[in-house]
Amino acid sequence: MWTKPWTMKEGFLIGGGLIFAGLMLQLSVGPVVWEAFAWPTNGIVLAGFLAIIIGMFLLRKRVYAFRFIGTYQAAIPTLMYAVAMTIIMGLTRQRAGGVSPEMAVDGTWLNNMLTFWPFVLVYVYMAVILGMVVLQSLLTIRRSPFTIHYSLLSHLGLFLTMAAATLGNADMQRLKMITGIGQPEWRALTQEGAIREMPMAIELRQFIMETYDDGSPKRFASKIQILTESGKNIETTVDVNKPVEVEGWKIYQYGYDTQMGAMSQTSILEFVRDPWLPLVYTGIYMMLGGAVCMFVFGGRKKGL
Amino acid sequence: MITWEEFIYFAIAAVLLWAVGAWAAWRDKTAIAYTSTIAGLAIFFSFILMMWISLERPPLRTMGETRLWYSLFLPLAGIIVYSRWKYKWILSFSAVLALVFICVNLLKPEIHSKTLMPALQSPWFAPHVIVYMFAYAVLGASAVMALYLLSFRKKAITKVESGITDNLVYVGLAFMTVGMLFGALWAKEAWGHYWSWDPKETWAAITWMSYLVYVHYRQIPTHNPKLALWVLLVSFVLLQICWWGINYLPSAQGSSIHTYSV
Numbered sequence: 375m376w377t378k379p380w381t382m383k384e385g386f387l388i389g390g391g392l393i394f395a396g397l398m399l400q401l402s403v404g405p406v407v408w409e410a411f412a413w414p415t416n417g418i419v420l421a422g423f424l425a426i427i428i429g430m431f432l433l434r435k436r437v438y439a440f441r442f443i444g445t446y447q448a449a450i451p452t453l454m455y456a457v458a459m460t461i462i463m464g465l466t467r468q469r470a471g472g473v474s475p476e477m478a479v480d481g482t483w484l485n486n487m488l489t490f491w492p493f494v495l496v497y498v499y500m501a502v503i504l505g506m507v508v509l510q511s512l513l514t515i516r517r518s519p520f521t522i523h524y525s526l527l528s529h530l531g532l533f534l535t536m537a538a539a540t541l542g543n544a545d546m547q548r549l550k551m552i553t554g555i556g557q558p559e560w561r562a563l564t565q566e567g568a569i570r571e572m573p574m575a576i577e578l579r580q581f582i583m584e585t586y587d588d589g590s591p592k593r594f595a596s597k598i599q600i601l602t603e604s605g606k607n608i609e610t611t612v613d614v615n616k617p618v619e620v621e622g623w624k625i626y627q628y629g630y631d632t633q634m635g636a637m638s639q640t641s642i643l644e645f646v647r648d649p650w651l652p653l654v655y656t657g658i659y660m661m662l663g664g665a666v667c668m669f670v671f672g673g674r675k676k677g678l
Numbered sequence: 679m680i681t682w683e684e685f686i687y688f689a690i691a692a693v694l695l696w697a698v699g700a701w702a703a704w705r706d707k708t709a710i711a712y713t714s715t716i717a718g719l720a721i722f723f724s725f726i727l728m729m730w731i732s733l734e735r736p737p738l739r740t741m742g743e744t745r746l747w748y749s750l751f752l753p754l755a756g757i758i759v760y761s762r763w764k765y766k767w768i769l770s771f772s773a774v775l776a777l778v779f780i781c782v783n784l785l786k787p788e789i790h791s792k793t794l795m796p797a798l799q800s801p802w803f804a805p806h807v808i809v810y811m812f813a814y815a816v817l818g819a820s821a822v823m824a825l826y827l828l829s830f831r832k833k834a835i836t837k838v839e840s841g842i843t844d845n846l847v848y849v850g851l852a853f854m855t856v857g858m859l860f861g862a863l864w865a866k867e868a869w870g871h872y873w874s875w876d877p878k879e880t881w882a883a884i885t886w887m888s889y890l891v892y893v894h895y896r897q898i899p900t901h902n903p904k905l906a907l908w909v910l911l912v913s914f915v916l917l918q919i920c921w922w923g924i925n926y927l928p929s930a931q932g933s934s935i936h937t938y939s940v
Contacts, residue, residue, distance in 0.1 A: 446898050453891045457884055457916075464880040464919075467929045488875065528855075539873060548870060586793045593796055614796035615868045626870050646870040654872065658859050665859070669852035 380442050385451035392499055393455065396492030405489035409544055413649075416541040423537070427505035434506075444506035452503055455496045463487040497536065504533040524667030531660030534653060542650025549645045550628060553578040553598065562645055572645060574602040574620060579609070583636035596627055596641040612643060623647050680728040682742075688725035689780045692718040693773065696753050700770035703760060715757045715769060722750050735794040738807045741922060742786075745779045747808060751815040752776040755849075759819075765842065768819075775818060797935075802864030806857060813853035814921060817889070820846035821914035824907040835903050844896060847910065851889045858882055869935065877929065878936035881920035888913040 376384060411419060430440040442448050466484045487493045511526040549562035553576050560575040579597040586592050595613040600606070600620055610618050617626045629642035648654075695718030702710035726746055729737045737743040756772025759765060823843050827835050861882070862872040873879060892909045895901055924930045 446894050450891055450894050450898075453887050453894065457887050457891065460880060460884045460887070461916075463875070464877060464884060465927065465929050468875065546871075588793065590793045591796060592793070593799070615800040617867060617870070624870065644870055648871075651866075658862060658872075662856060662859050665852045665855035668848055668855075 378438060380438075380445075380447060382447045382451055384442070385448045386454075388448070389451045389455040389496065389499070392495045393492040396490070396495040399491040399495075400483060405483075405486060406491060406494050408489065411541055411544040413545050416544060420537060420541050423501075424505070427502060428509070430502075431506055431509040440506075443503055444510050449503050449507075452496065452500050456500055459487070459493045459496055463493070497540075501533060501536050504529050504536075508533060524664045524671065527660050527667065528664030531657045531662075531664055534657030535661065536657075538650045538653035538657060542648065542654065545649050547645070547647045551576060551643045551645060552640055553596065553643060554640045555579070555581070558601065572623075573604075574600050574623075576600050576625075576643065578639075578641050581630060581638050581641050582611070583630070583638065585636065594627065594630060596643065598641075598643075600625075617646075622649075679732040680725070681732065685725065686784060688721055689784065692722040693777055693780065694718075695721065696769070696773035696776065699753075699757075700773045703766050703769040706766075711760065711769060712757070715753055715760075719750065719753055719757070722753075726750065735799075736804050738803060739794060739798065742783055744807065744811060745783050747811040748815055749776045749779040749783070751812045752779070752818070755812065755816045755819060759846070759849075763842070763845065771822065772815075772819065775815075775822070797868050800864060800868060802860060802867070806860045806864055809853050809860060810857035813850045813857055814917065816846055816853065817850035817914060817917060820850060820910060824910040824914075828904065828907050828911075835907075840896075840903055840906075843907070843910065847889060847892060851886075851893065854886060854889065858886060874935075876936055877924055877927065877934040878920070881916070881924055885913065885917045885920045888916050 375387075430437075430443065434441040434444070462484055466487070467481075468487060469481050469485050483490045508526060508530045511529070515523070515526070547564075549564055549570060549572070551559055551562040551572065553559050555578045558575040558577040560572050561569050562572050564570055577599045579599055582593065582595040582597065583591065584593040593613070595611050597611050598609075600608040600610065600618075602608070602621060604621070606620075608620065612618050612625055612627045614627045617624045619625075624646045626644040626646065627641070628644040631638035631640050695714045699711045699713075699715035699718065702708075702714060726737060729743075729746075737746060752772040752775045753769070756768050759768050820843055823839075823846060827839060827843070831839075861879075865874070865879075866872040888909070892906060892913060895906050895909060919927070924934065924936075
């Protein structure tokens, strides 16, 4: 044990140590408070995180442990820990909106996996490994065969997606607005139930509801008029699966007065704003590119 | 208007054609293998198309409907693999697997209603599910390959055999990745967020990472090939939980927004 080169055994021990450290953190400081990462904290954390990875990469020749992080022997145990932790998550009922502390107080640690330190640390370590792998393949990009490039695309894409989605979560806003016919509304409810004024007023013109022969809903949509603070006047229809984008906000058809059904005089719209979305989407498109390349080139091995 | 009543005739015709194709592959009659398999695919697909028209929505919602696509994609994956690597056994194998799923559909018909709730009415619906079904079909093939190598083969596993398994996993994992990311892009449009750790998403992540374990483990020169195949089998079990097992998990009851199968 711990004789170089390290094997998966050491990899499993490091991961186990992380889980232990996570448990200690959970006991001492409580669950992860994701709200604390709101801008600009998340930007600083991301910069620090990148700096640490680059630092470790630069020191990899001197510090063996850093060199080890970029190996399969480190990656595989970490993936297996991530699988195990996520299986626990999949087998236990998760609290809705487990990322907010008010909601996370009930249930055990396992019912709030997203704020459970061991779970979070395993994924953070996975991101560190991804970062090291990306830097390694960037260094050798010119003299490597094409296959390395799609690996780079996949790893960098996953790193970006995970980092931006996790750190950006605190900046994501989701609010619900109850609109009624003939009553312009500009207040919306946050997920915690607080009232907030939106930069636009919305008036429901008509609630559209179509049903199948058996009475199950076929379509529900809201014809609305939007008046923005900047003076724009927009008439549009919001359908399920067809959100409308106005000044950085995506507006979704969320619900209606189910007791009234097709006669509903109100419609519930959801407002979503996610400034980190472009970064997440960049990562997703990179992974898509990586997957396509993997399909086209991945199976080509000599002699098969 | 076509209904499930007519399914058996299309199924018999398609399976017969696939059987002829499989036989031809063993006899090195490549041309017959192609034409017969493709004719079977055309007949089977025409049933799906007609169902699509008569249901007035893509037949992708119930478990029975997704099994329909699965039965289509197995021989399709088979013929693609056959054209690329010329394995004689692949068409027999894909035909038998397709037959299993066809039989399940014939013996266990489920409620097939016409309705499609608004959340599923999206251009993302068909690609998301079809790509996933194709991935499941190819990964199913890799699981059977692993089972064969682990249980029926007495000799050591050859490079060619583990290479075949690798190729199947690469293709399956590529499609699974695309299916998952299409799902994320769709979820943003439908539910306002690309990833909500809904039980279905959680299990999709588990399955995906489990296949990544296999892919990475195979890269270690000193790895144990049998252990790698076990990873593949475990991954396939996890995939089953993600696909349909989740409907029986207490943790997912009532909390998944992914439940559509009536």
